[in-house]
Amino acid sequence: MNSVLSAVLWIGIYLALVLAPLAILLTGPRPPGSGFWWDLSMATGFAAVAMLGVQFVLTARFKRATAPFGIDILYYFHRTMAIIAFALVCAHYLVIRVVYPDALGTINPLMAPGYMTFGRAAFLCFTIVIVTSIWRKSLHIPYYGWRLTHVLLTTAGLIFAGIHIEGVDYYYEAPGTRPFWVAFVSFWVLLVVYVRLIKPWRMRQRPYRVMDVKAETTNTWTLAVQPEGHAGLRFHPGQFAWLTLRASPFALKEHPFSISSSAERPQRLEFTIKDRGDFTHTVSTITPGEIAWLDGPYGAFSIDRYVMAAGFVFIAGGVGIAPIMSMLRTLADRQDPRPLLLVYANNQKEGIMFEEALEALKSRLTLRVVHLLLLPPSDWQGECGLITQELLEKNLPENRQQLEYFLCGPKPMTQCTEAALHALRIPLRQVHSELFDLV
Numbered sequence: 001m002n003s004v005l006s007a008v009l010w011i012g013i014y015l016a017l018v019l020a021p022l023a024i025l026l027t028g029p030r031p032p033g034s035g036f037w038w039d040l041s042m043a044t045g046f047a048a049v050a051m052l053g054v055q056f057v058l059t060a061r062f063k064r065a066t067a068p069f070g071i072d073i074l075y076y077f078h079r080t081m082a083i084i085a086f087a088l089v090c091a092h093y094l095v096i097r098v099v100y101p102d103a104l105g106t107i108n109p110l111m112a113p114g115y116m117t118f119g120r121a122a123f124l125c126f127t128i129v130i131v132t133s134i135w136r137k138s139l140h141i142p143y144y145g146w147r148l149t150h151v152l153l154t155t156a157g158l159i160f161a162g163i164h165i166e167g168v169d170y171y172y173e174a175p176g177t178r179p180f181w182v183a184f185v186s187f188w189v190l191l192v193v194y195v196r197l198i199k200p201w202r203m204r205q206r207p208y209r210v211m212d213v214k215a216e217t218t219n220t221w222t223l224a225v226q227p228e229g230h231a232g233l234r235f236h237p238g239q240f241a242w243l244t245l246r247a248s249p250f251a252l253k254e255h256p257f258s259i260s261s262s263a264e265r266p267q268r269l270e271f272t273i274k275d276r277g278d279f280t281h282t283v284s285t286i287t288p289g290e291i292a293w294l295d296g297p298y299g300a301f302s303i304d305r306y307v308m309a310a311g312f313v314f315i316a317g318g319v320g321i322a323p324i325m326s327m328l329r330t331l332a333d334r335q336d337p338r339p340l341l342l343v344y345a346n347n348q349k350e351g352i353m354f355e356e357a358l359e360a361l362k363s364r365l366t367l368r369v370v371h372l373l374l375l376p377p378s379d380w381q382g383e384c385g386l387i388t389q390e391l392l393e394k395n396l397p398e399n400r401q402q403l404e405y406f407l408c409g410p411k412p413m414t415q416c417t418e419a420a421l422h423a424l425r426i427p428l429r430q431v432h433s434e435l436f437d438l439v
């Protein structure tokens, strides 16, 4: 199925899941005496619960569902939908607070009906989830702690919201709606079981063994793994996988890394990893023979989606070279004759990775490499400074409008480069970016 059709299909499934509870509410009988504001409040509450439930599907990493969009787009969507759903939760509460204050009753859990207390508890859970997710970095919350809390609080919030809805039993008990709610809740429970138990269990059946750990620079290493007793994974160059090392696949201690080796050699997968924090700091201590697990491949950042392209321009910053190395190596293994340009930006000369490998690739590909340094040594012959429109204009070939562009590096670099390419009238649909940050 082509990717546009498949995207439309998945959007349709998303809308069906989100709108189903609302449709049941609107088409079913309503409690006598309920007016517009009451109905509006109930509708926003139901829509919010449905949207929050579907949040699990968005991050469950179903390969077919992620393929047409790319996982970064899905995470962005997940984030945006969470904010909208939370706004609906607030609207649900505020309408009742303003128009029907008596319906809220006391806040004291000892005196309030249980379902109202569960409703309040759900609201609290969702508030904490939203605040800690939007401001995680400014609040200095470590990633693991945040992720665990995120999963636990969202699950608890949804269970509490379910009990709250059941307590307002008119909506739950109205003829024909009970089977629907049972099916709806069962779906979420099965989804959680699949994501948290079945998927990690299947990963455990497919271990990989570390073959080599090689220093690329003072703070970046290439880790090579090989499938142990199974066929490994087939991937498109530029894609990434979640890597688990020195932890159980059930432990949620996995990290996404781009595959930097050739897609034509799936028997040995390489990841080029820069020391950025707790886990990546340990990569240099990993030794051959250790066991790793992979969940992948994922991502839409790949030359394989543009088979008819006249040529490719790759623009990398620092470790952003990793997925681009995979694309270059794959093109070389495929003996691809198309013209290629790599603009590779680094702060210092010592930060340049794969210098020899790139030289070797030049003899197998129609490849030109432009190195760019922000802080060049006095004897530096190459380009200096940041990526600018002038630099690109000087180095891009004549047929620049026919080429596909792949950008991977720090956010400020990709943003400036996108703006420069836009100013050079490169169509937006031909510019593809990967950011090494999902949240």
Ligand SMILES: Cc1cc2nc3c(=O)[nH]c(=O)nc-3n(C[C@H](O)[C@H](O)[C@H](O)COP(=O)(O)OP(=O)(O)OC[C@H]3O[C@@H](n4cnc5c(N)ncnc54)[C@H](O)[C@@H]3O)c2cc1C
Pocket: 137, 143, 144, 240, 253, 254, 255, 256, 257, 258, 259, 271, 272, 273, 274, 275, 276, 277, 278, 279, 280, 281, 319, 322, 323, 435, 436, 437, 438, 439
């Ligand atoms: C699609 C993608 C591809 C990537 N490819 C590469 C690559 O090829 N090479 C490379 O060096 N880095 C890559 N990264 C970045 C890499 O995943 C993070 O640097 C690494 O997870 C940091 O973990 P840490 O424990 O060392 O750092 P920490 O100090 O714990 O975290 C630093 C930051 O990294 C992010 N992060 C941490 N853990 C995770 C996680 N489990 N999942 C998602 N984000 C997390 C968070 O934003 C966090 O604030 C990629 C990221 C993404 C999203």
